[in-house]
Amino acid sequence: MTALALHDFSDFLLRLYRLAYESSIETFQDAALGLVKPLIAFDASMWGTATTDRDGIDVRTLHLHQKTPEMMRATPAVPERAQTVSRGRPHAA
Structure with a gap:
């Protein structure tokens, strides 16, 4: 640096x-x-906290920055091949 x-x-x-x-x-x-x-x-963002367990991700808090709840509902579902997190490591869903 x-x-x-x-x-x-x-x-x-x-x-x-x-x-x-x-x-x-x-x-x-x-x-x-x-x-x-x-x-x-970036145009908008989500800032959240979550935990993971064997059932998936449990979102605790979610802050929307320049993004409305309506925009969230209009977002298409996550595709099957999207990345998810399991025990701190990304893997294909």
Whole structure:
């Protein structure tokens, strides 16, 4: 990693930590995603937490960023050959 890249990464982390300190719980995820967006281009995102067990994935929380529940319902079902997670490792469904 070059000195400039390390400086940029360090600056990003400091800004992210500052957001965590200054933002409310309700606004942090959108603020953090706004900070990431110039680095990784995206239109919308989902930020969630989940656990896995032998029955599959149990979603605990889900935050939609610039995506509505209606958009989620309009999304086609996951194709059979999509990647799923089982015990921390991706595998073909």
